[in-house]
Amino acid sequence: MFLLNNQAVRTDWASAKSAVTDLLHKHGAKVLTARRWDERQLAYKIRGCLRATFLLVHYEHQGPGVATVRRDLDIEERILRYLILKVETIPAGEMEASQAELEAGFTVPVPPRDDEVVLTPIEPPKMDDEVEDVVDMVAEVEA
């Protein structure tokens, strides 16, 4: 999992994605899947960013280790943070999702600004029939 800077994603998604995949190719890894997982608000600031785009990559690497990969990932400015894990199998549906992203019609939504507050509407609490009756009675008495 890689966190990409939204500034780079806004400029060009393909180049932001290739920042990761090219780096992995450079170190002899074979990228099996690479797809945009989500764009989310972060729980805390990472390199001054409050939002980031998450890129989920599955790759095979049979080199001496991931130390050299990590070193390059740390230097890359477009990558805010990364998490490299060992997995036995690729989860179901990952290959299809990755292939769908490679198709021509795929577009990435423009990420919102860091300072933009995304508000979700709050639904009013559901009242029981008895409570509604009491509310009506109170309204009648007050009237």
Place this chain on the structure above:
Amino acid sequence: MSPLPEYGNRRVIKPIAGRNCDDPKIDYKDPVYLTKFLNPQASIFSRKRTGFCTQCQRELKLAIKRSRHLGLMPFFG
């Protein structure tokens, strides 16, 4: 002199969620589910509170720490 408290009157904390060990592995990419096991200070509940077995609690701990590293969950509330 007040009577001694009975041992049976101790307050029992109800576990948050029962979980079968056969369920799918706890995922670090699901912060909504993981947040249930954090207190307002964002520290992880004990096994007594979560109701998990030893292995599941370890999985939970690892998933929360991975999620925190990626910025999906806070380190402190």
